[in-house]
Amino acid sequence: NAAAVVVFAACVLLVALAVARGVVGVPLGVVLEALHWPSVLCVPVAALLQPTVTAAVLVAWRGGAGDVVLAVAALGAVAAYWLWLFWVLMLRFPCTLVPAATASSFLQRHFTGTEHWVCAADPAWKHRHLLAFNDCRVPWYAVLDASCSVVVGVVAAIPASTATACLLEVLVVLTTYALLLGVCAVRVAMLSNFGLAYNLVVN
Numbered sequence: 001n002a003a004a005v006v007v008f009a010a011c012v013l014l015v016a017l018a019v020a021r022g023v024v025g026v027p028l029g030v031v032l033e034a035l036h037w038p039s040v041l042c043v044p045v046a047a048l049l050q051p052t053v054t055a056a057v058l059v060a061w062r063g064g065a066g067d068v069v070l071a072v073a074a075l076g077a078v079a080a081y082w083l084w085l086f087w088v089l090m091l092r093f094p095c096t097l098v099p100a101a102t103a104s105s106f107l108q109r110h111f112t113g114t115e116h117w118v119c120a121a122d123p124a125w126k127h128r129h130l131l132a133f134n135d136c137r138v139p140w141y142a143v144l145d146a147s148c149s150v151v152v153g154v155v156a157a158i159p160a161s162t163a164t165a166c167l168l169e170v171l172v173v174l175t176t177y178a179l180l181l182g183v184c185a186v187r188v189a190m191l192s193n194f195g196l197a198y199n200l201v202v203n
Contacts (some may be wrong), residue, residue: 033127038084042132045081049146053078053153056135082146088129089139095119095126097137110145129130135190144183 009038052074060071117134119126133139152173160166184190 008077011021025128036131037046039129039131042079042085046146046149049151049188050153050156051080053150054156057154057157061184078150082143085143085146088167089143091140093133094121138187139192141183141187141190145180148180151152176181 014164056074056078059067060075096119097115098118099115115137117126119132133142136142155169155172158169160164160169
């Protein structure tokens with residue numbers, strides 16, 4: 001699933017670049033910024049991360065030689081996505097959170113947030129990576145969320161042959177989601193009330 005999303009997104013990108021360069025004459029950098037590339041991939045990949053890890057581990061565990069190669073490739077894509085998130089949000093994050101310039105409205109308080117990220121040194125960087133952290137008050141929350149998805153995905157793929165193993169798996173999953181819930185509640189990890197409420201309910 002994740003591979004299909006990446007291939008589709010790559011095809012859309014190539015078509016957009018071809019049209020922009022050949023027809024409109026827009027510079028490549030402007031097109032990438034408008035498409036929020038590569039952070040636009042975060043939206044579908046984040047949703048498919050946990051089931052992809054589960055399926056890949058299951059296939060690698062029980063599949064044949066060809067299936068194992070496919071599973072390893074999927075896990076490699078997951079690792080690449082996590083490393084990219086870590087590099088962007090933990091090692092090279094240049095943005096600063098500032099209050100909104102206008103008075104906060106109902107829409108700002110509950111849906112868009114009364115603060116926003118500013119990257120004065122490199123505005124193009126923000127446009128390219130915006131969808132990886134735009135809703136987060138603390139950028140490392142996206143890395144934590146992806147890490148927890150990977151953990152839950154691996155645990156879900158491990159066969160619970162005994163009652164004790166099943167209990168341990170349930171405890172790991174509950175602990176993982178409790179961690180996310182605690183971070184959301186204590187650190188107020190999302191910029192808007194809607195985003196915070198959504199994450200609290202999901203976790």
